[in-house]
Amino acid sequence: KELIQESCEAAKLLKTLAHPVRLQILCHLADGKKNVGELVGCCGSSQSLMSQFLGRMKLEGIIDAERDGQFTSYFIVDARTKELLKTLCRLFC
Numbered sequence: 001k002e003l004i005q006e007s008c009e010a011a012k013l014l015k016t017l018a019h020p021v022r023l024q025i026l027c028h029l030a031d032g033k034k035n036v037g038e039l040v041g042c043c044g045s046s047q048s049l050m051s052q053f054l055g056r057m058k059l060e061g062i063i064d065a066e067r068d069g070q071f072t073s074y075f076i077v078d079a080r081t082k083e084l085l086k087t088l089c090r091l092f093c
Contacts, residue, residue, distance in 0.1 A: 022053050030085045033073040
């Protein structure tokens with residue numbers, strides 16, 4: 001039963017990583033906290049689409065956010081995601 005639960009969690013994360021923009025967002029967040037404007041500039045998507053992607057990943061527990069004045073900074077909270085991104089960078093970047 002544990003393997004079934006773990007494989008479902010892994011599949012959920014891999015589904016999130018399967019979208020090119022979400023993967024780009026996470027790659028940029030692997031370098032440190034970023035706000036929506038910075039991520040829009042890095043990824044070239046619209047602010048509304050960026051907010052949707054960030055909201056989904058936040059609900060999934062992959063990232064979190066903190067207010068810094070008038071900006072909200074996003075960062076990766078899931079250690080497994082950070083490790084997986086390191087491996088992907090090593091293999092593909």
